[in-house]
Amino acid sequence: MPVLNRIADYADEMKGWRRHLHQHPELEFACHDTAAFIVARLREMGVDEVHDGIATSGVVGIINGSGDGPTIGLRADMDALPIVELTGAxxxxxxxxxxxxxxxxGHVTMLLGAAKYLCETRRFKGRVALLFQPAEEDGGGGNVMVQEGVMDRFGVSEVYGIHNAPGVPFGHFQTNSGALMASVDTAFVYVTGKGGHAATPHDCIDPIVAVVAMVQAVQTIITxxxxxxxxxxxxxxxxHAGTASNIIPEEAMFCATIRCFNPEVRxxxxxxxxxxxxxxxxxxGVKARVDYDWGYPATVNHPSQAEFAVSVAQEISGEAAVNGQSPREMGSEDFSYMLEARPGAYLFLGTGPGAGLHHPAYDFNDEAAPVGASFFARLVERALPL
Known part of the structure; x- marks a missing residue:
C-alpha cells in the first residue's frame, strides 16, 4: 500500500502548513506561536479534545475512534535550532x-496530516493521543511531558514517533528492535591555576597544561x-583559555559530549x-570543578512494537524499502523518555538527497510528509482495528 489516497489529497495543504512553520521557528519551550497554529488546525479538523500549555507550550489532541479500546500515542517535536538559515528558499x-x-x-506536518485523516475516517476503535512536544533539541521536553503525567492523564498504552533522515533514499524506513540512539551526557570542566607572565612559568600554576593532559587522558576511558x-x-x-601570547591565564575550561547505549557503562x-x-x-596543582549534565537516556525500542511498526512501514513503502535491523547510531533523542514510560518504537524516514540535519542549508522535503502521515494513520488503524 503506498501513500493513502485521502492523505495524498492533502499534499498541498500540508506543504502550506509546513512552510508556514518553517518561516516562524521557535526554540526550546517557547513554542507558543507554533502551539497556537497546531491548536487552530486541530480544532478545524474536529479533534475531540485539545489540551495546550503542557510542558509550557506542548499540545495534546485526542481523537476518539468508533468504539472502545486503548489509546495509541503519536509524537511530533516542534522546536527549531539557533542557526542562521542559508537555504535561500x-x-x-x-x-x-x-x-x-x-x-x-515536517514532523508536526506529518502528525497534523494523520490527524486530519483519522478525524475524517475514524476507522479505528479506542483513541489516538497526538503529542506535540517542545524542547527536543535542548531542555528535554519529552521528559517534562512524561513528568507532568501525560501518559497517565490520557491513558496512553503505546507510543510511536518518526524522525526524517536526509541522505536516506526517499520513502525508506529504518529502525531496529532495541537500542536505536545513544544516551548523551555533557561535562563542563573548569580549571583554576595561578596566572602570571609567560616568561616566568615557574611563578605560575598553568591551567592550560592541566587541561591538555585531562583531554588526552579521558580518551583512555574508552580504550x-x-x-x-x-x-x-x-x-x-x-x-577555552587565555587572552594573550605572553600571559599564562588563571583559568581554562573544556567541554565534552559523552555517549553510549548501556546504562551501566554510562x-x-x-x-x-x-x-x-x-x-x-x-x-x-590546580583546582578543578566538573559540571556533569546527565542528559537524555538511550532511545530503546520495544521489540514487539518495533516489529509491528516495521510491518506498517512495509505496507506504506514496500518490504524492500524498510530496514528493521538498522544499525544503532550515536545521536540522541528525548523520545527516549517516552519509551521508558510506555512501550513503543521510533523510526527514521528517508527524505532523499539534501543537506544534513543541523546544517544551515537543510530544508525538509515536503513530499515526505504524506508518507509519514500515512504511516501514522495506518499504524492506528492496524493497532486499533474495528
Whole structure:
C-alpha cells in the first residue's frame, strides 16, 4: 500500500502548513506561536479534545475512534535550532538566527496530516493521543511531558514517533528492535591555576597544561575501561583559555559530549571522568570543578512494537524499502523518555538527497510528509482495528 489516497489529497495543504512553520521557528519551550497554529488546525479538523500549555507550550489532541479500546500515542517535536538559515528558499525563516534545521516542522506536518485523516475516517476503535512536544533539541521536553503525567492523564498504552533522515533514499524506513540512539551526557570542566607572565612559568600554576593532559587522558576511558564491543563516544568539543601570547591565564575550561547505549557503562563513564579530572588536578596543582549534565537516556525500542511498526512501514513503502535491523547510531533523542514510560518504537524516514540535519542549508522535503502521515494513520488503524 503506498501513500493513502485521502492523505495524498492533502499534499498541498500540508506543504502550506509546513512552510508556514518553517518561516516562524521557535526554540526550546517557547513554542507558543507554533502551539497556537497546531491548536487552530486541530480544532478545524474536529479533534475531540485539545489540551495546550503542557510542558509550557506542548499540545495534546485526542481523537476518539468508533468504539472502545486503548489509546495509541503519536509524537511530533516542534522546536527549531539557533542557526542562521542559508537555504535561500522563498519560505525561509523570517526570524533572524533561528531555523528549522532538523525537520521538526515536517514532523508536526506529518502528525497534523494523520490527524486530519483519522478525524475524517475514524476507522479505528479506542483513541489516538497526538503529542506535540517542545524542547527536543535542548531542555528535554519529552521528559517534562512524561513528568507532568501525560501518559497517565490520557491513558496512553503505546507510543510511536518518526524522525526524517536526509541522505536516506526517499520513502525508506529504518529502525531496529532495541537500542536505536545513544544516551548523551555533557561535562563542563573548569580549571583554576595561578596566572602570571609567560616568561616566568615557574611563578605560575598553568591551567592550560592541566587541561591538555585531562583531554588526552579521558580518551583512555574508552580504550582501557570500557569493553571493546560497548560502543562509546567521548568527544571534547570546546577548549577555552587565555587572552594573550605572553600571559599564562588563571583559568581554562573544556567541554565534552559523552555517549553510549548501556546504562551501566554510562555510570562507569561518569565515575572515571571525575577520577581522571580530580587526579590530574592534584598532579598539576590546580583546582578543578566538573559540571556533569546527565542528559537524555538511550532511545530503546520495544521489540514487539518495533516489529509491528516495521510491518506498517512495509505496507506504506514496500518490504524492500524498510530496514528493521538498522544499525544503532550515536545521536540522541528525548523520545527516549517516552519509551521508558510506555512501550513503543521510533523510526527514521528517508527524505532523499539534501543537506544534513543541523546544517544551515537543510530544508525538509515536503513530499515526505504524506508518507509519514500515512504511516501514522495506518499504524492506528492496524493497532486499533474495528
Amino acid at each position: 522563498d519560505h525561509a525563516s523570517t526570524v533572524p538566527g533561528k531555523m528549522h534545521a532538523c525537520g521538526h516542522d 582501557r575501561n570500557v569493553y571493546a564491543l560497548d560502543e562509546v563516544v567521548i568527544s571534547v568539543t570546546q577548549i 555510570k562507569l563513564l561518569k565515575k572515571r571522568f571525575y577520577e581522571i579530572v580530580e587526579g590530574h588536578a592534584a598532579a598539576f
